[in-house]
Amino acid sequence: MKQSDIQLSTFFTFFLALLIFCACQPNELSRQDLTSGLKKHTIFLASDELEGRETGSRGAEEAARYIAQQFEASHLTPGGTNGYLQAFDVTPSMNPHEKPEMNADGDSLTIKALNVVGMIDNPGDQVIVIGAHYDHLGYGGFGSLHRGDTLIHNGADDNASGVAVLLMLAEKLKSKKLNQDIMFIAFSGEEKGLWGSNYFVKNPTIELKNIKAMINMDMVGRLNEERSLVVHGTGTSPVWEQLLGAHNTDNLSLIMKPSGMGPSDHTSFYLQDIPVLHFFTGQHEDYHKPTDDVDKLNYEGMTDIAEYITRITISLDSASKMEFTKTKDESQDTPRFKVTLGVIPDYLYDGKGMRIDGVSEGKPASKAGLQKGDVVVKLGGENVEDMMSYMKALSRFNEGDTTTVVVKRGEEQLNYSIEF
Template sequence: MHTTVKHTIWLLALTLPSAQLTAQKKADRKTLGNLQAHITYLASDKLEGRLTGSPGEQLAAGYISAQMKQAGLAPKGENGYLQTFPVNEGKTIAPASSLTINNNALTPIEQYIPLPFSAEKSAKGEVMPAVNEPDNIWLLNVKDFEADPHTDPLEVYKQAAAEAAKAGATGVVFYNGPESAADVHKWLSRESTPLTIPVMWVTDGISKTMENAEEVKVSMNVAFGTSKRTGTNVIGFLDNKAPATIIIGAHFDHLGKGEDHNSLSPNDKSIYNGADDNASGTAALIELARMLKSAHFNKYNFLFTAFSGEELGLFGSKYLADHSPIDLGTVDYMINMDMIGRLDTSKGLQIGGIGTSPAWPELVKSVTPAGLKLTLDSSGTGPSDHTSFYLKNVPVLFFFTGSHADYHKSSDDADRINYNGEMVVLKMVYDIVEKTNGMTKLAFTKTKDKQMGTSARFSVTLGIMPDYTWQKNGVHVDAVTEGKPAYKAGLAVNDIIIRLGEHPVTNLEAYMQALASFKKGDKTTVLVMRGAQEKKFNIQF
């Protein structure tokens, strides 16, 4: 399966003198053994899938730190090699929350969920489902609502609860809602201004109790906690006293046991070891640190960065780019390695970011082994950590050997890695560094945006780069592409898109779904929050 790549390495090796060839083979054997050792440990069950903020993530961070120290890198985090960052995931249902129906205490999430705009208050009363009285709890049947299907359902609930509060209700319980409990539970991650009364949503079984009862005795109390966890980046620095620095990065976090609901086997609760995603890139990062330490490419310093929080939305790399231990203005370029352990010569190697510097196409071509197929993507953006640095006007390259059947599944294990193939990628990165060591600073060029994956199919683009780490309502604009509709209309960085035409934009998926309803030539409006002001712009796709 991998004979072409192996043959390529052998042909290149023939050009070396025999003594040098023997040393090269020995060095390669050492690197291959190290790659296997790193991946075997990082993708072991002991680390329990390296979920951001978990003990397994900390074990991985400790291992990477130790390897950086052994390679001779100086610590460049805030605490040794470590840089911590917050991941704010919104509200949780606090233990003090309760809902009792006819003296039966209900179970949170399984039977009821406080809505994110609820006041943290209590209320009680004896209620007839069809009668809404002032100074009492209201039971509202969602089947009776007449809502525009394009309206955000959470806003429908909030509007109904606000009207009930205005009419004197002391609390609201919604029943017969069409959503699943899982969907409603996700709403707690959205920021919403609280009303003056407690508000809850109940599941199907409790809804039937409401429907069939002449009178319902209700006691409710809403209390929220905050879901925050701390992620950890690992940062090592090779200081050659040079004016320019190269950043080499890879994320080391993965899915744990699927707790964040981002696996492709949602019913599989076993450990997601993430050997390819991304123990492979992390192992290459460690080995490149060791190799570059002894290479003496003194034109550059090197910042080696192992990111966490990538699987949640580039949290770690975005934090590092915003809180860099070095001046990003001195950075010549950034190379990101994400999933480089499954090189298949029939499919080849994918490299993104080719358009971020005019120097890249020729450089990449010059280091590519004969016979290795390349798939090139000009965009500086995409669903991995190079995006965070491209948005700071840093040229980037993204190495990726492609998706596969084990992606985001518990079968992504170390025994499925193509270690010889990973060596090919690692050597290409090394060769790029070697070649740029004799060049002037690489120029930066902006590229067309690469949209994130979505279930929606769309034929138009607004021309904005969304902030993948944004956890609040709407879509936060991280960048605006010159010449695109958003740029022509006057949208700006840090605007928050809350509506596209008649479609509420509550998150990135809603934004993509809204885009899918338009075609080239259509005219519409975009509603944004700019600071505390609401602004509307006319758009033509």
């Protein structure tokens, strides 16, 4: 064989080996692919065909099977009790003061639900859990803030957005060379009372002691112009604040909340002494209403959040076992209300006062003339410095009371009479 033929044969052998090697490597997602995937998943999960994904419904089961199919497409190892699925039954109590009973099969009230669990099985023993709930309110009912005809509550932001980020993180992180396992869980029953996450931590498919941290995404679809991102749970480990700051290369405006307790699935893990983070882009006037639809989501913002959580997850891979710290349960300090002003607070606002993000028709604020964007600085003679002081001031009123509210609207300070 001629020397030139030998060289050519060697080149083709090398080229063929390179093609085989590249074919075996997971492809790195481009930003465009990430955004496109987020949009695709959200549109499916928030479609009318799934009828609001209420726990135990046909639509919820269809959503669970879609998520399982996506886990399989991303080559995740099944982490449920039946492939990717972890089935559980819940029998709600007729007494609202009693907890529902898990796995009380046979009762006519029993609801059958599914968690969906997949894992990137890396060499290490420790596990990073990434979670999001996929259920919503179906046609409304308890929990809905809609008044009028019965309509499908598609829950695009709450929480098709979080599940879409979960699915794309699974695809994105699969291509990374990591040591620690990553478990992805799509929970059911969150809207009913954290049913799915509560069931999982009490019936885990891995050793709870091996879980290093839990990252939760619930309502991450509406990053605003100020790029405000609330991160709950920053006090559950001493490393969180430094780590969150170090990887914020997209100039997100972080609002850090120390407490590990809250109305989403991270709470179930926090109660097992596991460090948690919960990402949230804020409440809005479409919350728990049929108008929470896909056309109102910020997909570029969701992409930024997915990239941010990717960087945080990768940094956790090299960190040693994290120290857990208990935090104050802020919900215990929340006053009880006998009346409502009829506004949606802007939970992302970190200035002085309480900024209004939405006004409900027919409620005291609407009747008085308050508007979205107004900042409440005084209520009934009490200064309003923040959300907590606003709630304490509101808790002092009874139905039929009248008072005065002072708001800032731009540079103006305005007084309004309120009747509860």
